[in-house]
Amino acid sequence: MNLYELTVAEAMSSLAAGDITSEALTRSCLDRIDKVDGEVGAFITLDREGALEQARKADIERKRERVGTLCGIPVAIKDLLCTKDMRTTCGSQMLADFIPPYDATVVEKIKGQGGVILGKVSMDEFAMGSTSESCAFGVPQNPWKKGYVAGGSSGGSAAAVSAGECLASLGSDTGGSIRQPASLCGVIGMKPTYGRVSRYGLVAFASSLDQVGPLCRDVTDCAILMNAISGHDQRDSTSVRIDVPDFTSFLKEDVRGLRIGVPREYFSAGLHPQVERVVRSGIDLLRQAGAVVVDITLPHTEYCVAAYYLIAPAEASSNLARYDGVNFGRRDMKADTLMSMYKDTRSAGFGTEVKRRILIGTYALSSGYYDAYYKKASQVRTMILRDFQAAYESCDVLVSPVTPTPAWKQGENSDNPLAVYLSDILTISANLAGIPGISVPGGFSSDGLPIGIQIQGRHFDEGSLLRVAYALEKMVGVTRVPSLA
Numbered sequence: 001m002n003l004y005e006l007t008v009a010e011a012m013s014s015l016a017a018g019d020i021t022s023e024a025l026t027r028s029c030l031d032r033i034d035k036v037d038g039e040v041g042a043f044i045t046l047d048r049e050g051a052l053e054q055a056r057k058a059d060i061e062r063k064r065e066r067v068g069t070l071c072g073i074p075v076a077i078k079d080l081l082c083t084k085d086m087r088t089t090c091g092s093q094m095l096a097d098f099i100p101p102y103d104a105t106v107v108e109k110i111k112g113q114g115g116v117i118l119g120k121v122s123m124d125e126f127a128m129g130s131t132s133e134s135c136a137f138g139v140p141q142n143p144w145k146k147g148y149v150a151g152g153s154s155g156g157s158a159a160a161v162s163a164g165e166c167l168a169s170l171g172s173d174t175g176g177s178i179r180q181p182a183s184l185c186g187v188i189g190m191k192p193t194y195g196r197v198s199r200y201g202l203v204a205f206a207s208s209l210d211q212v213g214p215l216c217r218d219v220t221d222c223a224i225l226m227n228a229i230s231g232h233d234q235r236d237s238t239s240v241r242i243d244v245p246d247f248t249s250f251l252k253e254d255v256r257g258l259r260i261g262v263p264r265e266y267f268s269a270g271l272h273p274q275v276e277r278v279v280r281s282g283i284d285l286l287r288q289a290g291a292v293v294v295d296i297t298l299p300h301t302e303y304c305v306a307a308y309y310l311i312a313p314a315e316a317s318s319n320l321a322r323y324d325g326v327n328f329g330r331r332d333m334k335a336d337t338l339m340s341m342y343k344d345t346r347s348a349g350f351g352t353e354v355k356r357r358i359l360i361g362t363y364a365l366s367s368g369y370y371d372a373y374y375k376k377a378s379q380v381r382t383m384i385l386r387d388f389q390a391a392y393e394s395c396d397v398l399v400s401p402v403t404p405t406p407a408w409k410q411g412e413n414s415d416n417p418l419a420v421y422l423s424d425i426l427t428i429s430a431n432l433a434g435i436p437g438i439s440v441p442g443g444f445s446s447d448g449l450p451i452g453i454q455i456q457g458r459h460f461d462e463g464s465l466l467r468v469a470y471a472l473e474k475m476v477g478v479t480r481v482p483s484l485a
């Protein structure tokens with residue numbers, strides 16, 4: 001077995017036993033990147049020398065003292081998390097040369113535990129998209145099938161883990177951006193409860209929805225990464241002061257007596273029959289293992305896309321106002337007035353989808369329209385939250401598809417933003433309600449594309465998600481790294 005194929009847990013014990021070194025492990029990932037990334041296209045910035053230096057340092061420290069949990073483990077970071085002295089582009093020309101002077105809290109935590117940062121991975125521009133095709137610096141593709149999308153917006157994070165270019169990665173999820181690419185690339189992806197993980201140093205898209213989370217090769221690794229990144233942070237006023245459990249303590253195969261809710265609305269028309277087959281067979285496995293399956297209704301599901309595509313663009317239009325050519329990133333200098341400098345910078349710096357969202361958001365927030373759009377959408381958001389609260393009175397977790405279809409061909413929906421927005425229909429509600437969700441591999445389509453199963457739960461009950469995901473993983477059996485022949 002190649003070292004790059006190890007899970008985080010396996011690598012941790014081999015490193016602790018002295019069977020491998022971090023330098024060898026890191027070199028194995030770098031060699032793998034050299035071999036396959038020309039095709040996979042996951043990395044925007046690769047810090048080869050820096051990674052090897054961190055790995056050697058980890059090897060020396062291990063000999064001398066007690067080391068952090070992730071000591072010597074190579075990880076990749078979505079390119080919207082600030083990394084000190086390392087370019088952070090958000091997949092946008094606007095930040096093509098932006099080098100942050102500080103680390104995001106989650107990056108600081110990974111480094112603090114000895115993790116080796118390999119570099120920054122591809123994403124949709126400012127996290128707006130579901131295919132990563134709007135990235136200004138290279139589009140990742142699905143490691144399972146040439147020419148197919150890796151999903152988005154954390155497409156580079158999912159593709160890098162899936163292709164064996166790193167052992168784990170961090171992504172962010174505003175409307176499905178961790179769970180959807182995880183599902184399409186056959187890896188685990190968790191969106192924690194809003195407030196569980198610090199957003200300090202995460203470049204904001206829609207601040208009331210964004211959350212950082214891990215993408216990994218198995219559920220155990222997901223629990224390990226959750227332990228590493230969770231917790232209150234004084235620098236993020238929306239992070240919650242609540243105890244962080246040891247997430248690995250939930251890794252039990254036993255789901256007896258657990259009440260699994262199956263939301264009727266998530267299996268409606270438009271769901272690909274092969275996705276339905278995979279998810280229903282996952283539910284059957286859980287039933288056979290002793291879980292109690294109950295029928296659930298989330299009646300306001302049909303309004304979630306409309307509410308999200310008002311709230312997220314409204315917040316984005318406000319957050320992205322800071323890219324004015326003065327404070328951050330790019331400036332177009334040919335203009336001779338301040339107004340035309342703003343206009344030229346923003347016209348050239350942002351891509352089509354980002355502009356579209358800024359326009360929608362600015363329109364929705366303009367005077368006289370607030371009540372009709374943003375306020376209405378916020379009220380719908382409350383109804384969606386209440387649906388979940390009512391559901392969790394009769395079940396402990398919800399099991400459903402992650403996306404209506406498996407991965408599609410690159411370019412297929414490029415001219416149809418509405419079709420792409422609709423592909424978020426099964427993931428968006430969790431962000432609107434702030435609840436946690438995870439995607440775990442459930443099977444494959446007839447043409448070999450991975451299909452994930454989504455588990456959602458109560459606020460701060462990531463534990464039950466991990467428990468069900470772990471049981472499913474044991475019953476379904478994970479397929480590791482695709483051959484990329």
Ligand SMILES: NC(=O)C[C@H](N)C(=O)O
Nearest residue numbers: 127128129174175176177
């Ligand atoms: N950022 C996300 O979670 C992705 C979502 N598809 C969006 O475009 O907003």
